[in-house]
């Protein structure tokens with residue numbers, strides 16, 4: 001599991017170039033993925049939403065745009081990332097560790113986490129904490145990388161471990177942070193493994209939706225009543 005000190009420092013170092021690097025490395029697909037997440041969240045019509053590990057606030061901004069009547073709170077343990085979220089227009093931000101959220105039990109209708117759970121030191125602890133702050137019947141949505149199935153997996157791994165760190169190193173001057181990315185994706189549960197983890201952590205009706213040939217997946221689940 002990722003070392004939280006390394007993760008915090010790595011994101012603090014790349015914060016200024018994080019948004020641009022994401023757009024370049026995903027060839028703009030990250031914008032589309034977040035739009036799809038926000039569209040799914042809109043179906044739940046939450047009044048209070050927590051975006052965990054919000055970073056520079058891309059998902060929180062998209063949700064704010066698509067759900068103008070929803071109270072969106074963006075949290076992250078890296079203040080350097082959250083500064084960008086505020087500057088880019090996220091209305092409410094708060095520095096908070098996802099493994100120890102400073103919120104009362106059952107205080108949110110929905111919790112979202114994009115490319116964040118994978119970076120946490122303890123995935124089950126992160127999921128349990130997200131469930132704790134969800135109201136009974138509230139919804140969780142996770143957007144994160146997964147490994148494409150079949151013949152695409154080999155070429156994708158080549159891109160992930162060799163091409164991507166070089167390009168990101170050139171863009172951010174922080175090649176090691178993107179070498180870490182490939183390793184973190186390899187270790188992160190995806191597909192049925194994630195559905196099992198969600199069930200183990202007390203969620204019900206877990207669902208997985210792979211996108212872009214399985215390079216990323218949207219997972220959703222519900223906090224029982």
Ligand SMILES: C[S@@+](CC[C@H](N)C(=O)[O-])C[C@H]1O[C@@H](n2cnc3c(N)ncnc32)[C@H](O)[C@@H]1O
Pocket residue numbers: 004007008011052053054055056057058059075076077078081096097098099113114115116119120121
């Ligand atoms: C890859 S970025 C994702 C940012 C944003 N959600 C997005 O979609 O672009 C991962 C974020 O997770 C945050 N993070 C990692 N572990 C965390 C923790 N335990 N508590 C809060 N934030 C955490 C990092 O600081 C970083 O901003």
